[in-house]
Amino acid sequence: MLEAIVHGFILAFGLILPLGVQNVFVFNQGAIQPQFLRALPVIITASICDTLLISLAVFGVSVAVLEFYWLKIFLILGGICFLIYMGMVSWRSKPSIEDQRSDSLSTKKQIVFALSVSLLNPHAILDTIGVIGTSSLHYAGGEKIAFAAACILVSWIWFTGLGIMGRLIGNLDKSGGILIILNKVSAIVMWGTAIYIGSTLISL
Template structure:
């Protein structure tokens, strides 16, 4: 169990460190709020989504589900449309931010919706959980080892998101201005549109 936990910890660290849509969003929310715990809805939602994806990957449910053709296509269509929609909203928000002297903090409801979208509909998250974490979990035949492996992966997500939001709050309140926030939003929108294209490739070529 100890080796399985160490394996899960090191693998999760390697997968979660790159700053993608999910991590960038958490950092941005930390910067926007006057107190870092104002971004807790985003942090907890992202962590819970990662917990769900890792759990499904470890027990093999997610991989089995995506082998059902109609379900895979339905999931792909929903994810693509949602990413295109969220990308357009994010692009529009960039103009609103630059027209005001300060950017407004997001409401808990908006944080939850956005965090869930970039966590569950992110092609890279799907690859990481289905292919990498799910594939690595297959090497463990006993459930205690699988459990230790999965818990270690989940723990890294929770710790990392709390670190990111505090880091974003400390550095962002000083460094992030309205012009840079607008640019970040535009980059995020482009990443989401690109992810929608990439998601279509992943879903429809999945074997």
């Protein structure tokens, strides 16, 4: 049981750590919302989406879906377009924290955008299915549940921590200089990921 928990924790942390559109969005909302509580909708939405994806991956539903070749192609092509577009959005992001706070997203818009960056990002879906779903095959019964719970717990801790970190950075860096650098690095990573995903089409 302990082995499954540790495995799930380390694996999930390794997958969620790299810069990506979901992480950057949660971080940015923590930074630009007038109060931390105003960033909770995006934190909770992103965490629930990850909980759903991990649950589907571990219990085999999503693996069955990817048996359809055309669906996998669709996800890859959609992922490339999505990452290119979101990279452009990140690259062109506004520089001023104060300006963004005066024009911060409403709760509804936060939730809708968080849903899109969480569930319409095929790269994240394929990673969850291919890595977490495959790794869960080593476990059964209570150990599989413990493995899934550990992965899910990492998501909730990580997104909450990102929101808090974003809030701290936003209060310290009113000019938004740190966020500008983070967004541009994230954009480059997303474009690089789009190229990598595109290269996988060759092997299909």
